[in-house]
Amino acid sequence: MDYQFDSCSCLTLAKRYGTPLYVISERMVRDRLSQLHAAVHKRTPKGFALYAAKALLTVEMCHIVADEGVGLDVVSGGELYTAYRAGFPMKHVYFHGNNKSKEELELAVQYGVGRIVVDNTDELELLCAITDSNAAPVDILFRITPGVDSHTHEYISTGQIDSKFGIPLVSDSLERAVTRAISSAHVNPVGFHFHVGSQLFTNESHRKATAILFDVIQRIRDHNGFVPDELDLGGGYGVWYTNDDAPQSLEYFVDALWADVDRYSKKLSIATPRIIIEPGRWVVAEAGVTLYTVGSVKEIPGVRTYVAVDGGMTDNPRPALYNANYSALIADRPDDPAKTLVTVAGKCCESGDILIHDIHLQNPKPGDTMVVLSTGAYNFSMASNYNRLPRPALVMTNNGRHRLSVRRETYEDLVAREVVDAQRVGDLRC
Numbered sequence: 001m002d003y004q005f006d007s008c009s010c011l012t013l014a015k016r017y018g019t020p021l022y023v024i025s026e027r028m029v030r031d032r033l034s035q036l037h038a039a040v041h042k043r044t045p046k047g048f049a050l051y052a053a054k055a056l057l058t059v060e061m062c063h064i065v066a067d068e069g070v071g072l073d074v075v076s077g078g079e080l081y082t083a084y085r086a087g088f089p090m091k092h093v094y095f096h097g098n099n100k101s102k103e104e105l106e107l108a109v110q111y112g113v114g115r116i117v118v119d120n121t122d123e124l125e126l127l128c129a130i131t132d133s134n135a136a137p138v139d140i141l142f143r144i145t146p147g148v149d150s151h152t153h154e155y156i157s158t159g160q161i162d163s164k165f166g167i168p169l170v171s172d173s174l175e176r177a178v179t180r181a182i183s184s185a186h187v188n189p190v191g192f193h194f195h196v197g198s199q200l201f202t203n204e205s206h207r208k209a210t211a212i213l214f215d216v217i218q219r220i221r222d223h224n225g226f227v228p229d230e231l232d233l234g235g236g237y238g239v240w241y242t243n244d245d246a247p248q249s250l251e252y253f254v255d256a257l258w259a260d261v262d263r264y265s266k267k268l269s270i271a272t273p274r275i276i277i278e279p280g281r282w283v284v285a286e287a288g289v290t291l292y293t294v295g296s297v298k299e300i301p302g303v304r305t306y307v308a309v310d311g312g313m314t315d316n317p318r319p320a321l322y323n324a325n326y327s328a329l330i331a332d333r334p335d336d337p338a339k340t341l342v343t344v345a346g347k348c349c350e351s352g353d354i355l356i357h358d359i360h361l362q363n364p365k366p367g368d369t370m371v372v373l374s375t376g377a378y379n380f381s382m383a384s385n386y387n388r389l390p391r392p393a394l395v396m397t398n399n400g401r402h403r404l405s406v407r408r409e410t411y412e413d414l415v416a417r418e419v420v421d422a423q424r425v426g427d428l429r430c
């Protein structure tokens, strides 16, 4: 039998919708979201879970997330607008980002988002000016840079001191920012946020950052009396991409964080703040696969065999961006022994467009359908049109059923935004 994903034949999906094709299992996404919801609601204090939309966002994803009682972490006007268009309850939207524009902040205030996560002191001033001019109140969290190195790829490590994200703790910037917000007429400080990094397999960095955060809470309480009602402890929970990855359970992260926050709060004699968590990858990565058609199989004797597929860094830039590793199989004969050592290359004009270095596959041949596993996070959302490749369609499956969720881009889409002199078309010299 050919390879089945969420009880759907991958050969049927490839034939019906074409390749490259993103396939996302709604069933698996809902399962992860409901686990998240349960994890934060069964604990005391009851927390709240957000889904980090940057991992994969469509209007339909917004509907699924809202159905499961989970909020959204957005980082741009575009993500915010997608949530708005989907009718997502704005009070459950948290707006992050290290350089939000005036227009984006105005939009967030106009939509009435639940929290704006202020990343720096310039942003705070801008927000005070915006809320003063239209007398609109807004609840904010301050993003801190806890100074924790999370031992993941440097491009997905965000908590270290040398980071573009958050307010550093090495000066009194945070104390001054909190004091400024308290004195503002419409900006209401509610608490603090950190995100230490992504694809983490231990809770060490989260726990170190929580300890640091409570030192900060004590410092600020002593400085101006501010005590947070809410702490957003980020996401970053690791997932399976290859057999080198050993993901931990959700409970492993959540148990430790709840216990730490409770213990540190008691030590400071403050009410335990509400805890927010906001994983992205953990919700969608393993719920997605990408289907490709094998084009050529080129053996360079004594060197390597390249298997070229009809997508690449345009639909999955992660291997080129930070050496991310993936697993794959041949959908036509998944049960054959994977004995052929190959390197899976994309079709872009870059030598670095390699999806998988050195993987054993089931004797790949031109025309085969290749399935790259665990591509649900940061693939669709990071896709580009490099080499003028149309972005793939996205199909949602649900236990044997499938439907188109995002159509494939067309060549016409590629030129649709261009402002051209119509008279010149068809009247060119060479």
Ligand SMILES: Cc1ncc(COP(=O)(O)O)c(C=O)c1O
Binding pocket: 052, 054, 055, 073, 096, 158, 195, 197, 198, 199, 234, 235, 236, 237, 278, 279, 280, 281, 282
């Ligand atoms: C502020 C913030 N929260 C949450 C996330 C989600 O991280 P992950 O997808 O690893 O859970 C990110 C990822 O970059 C982030 O920057």
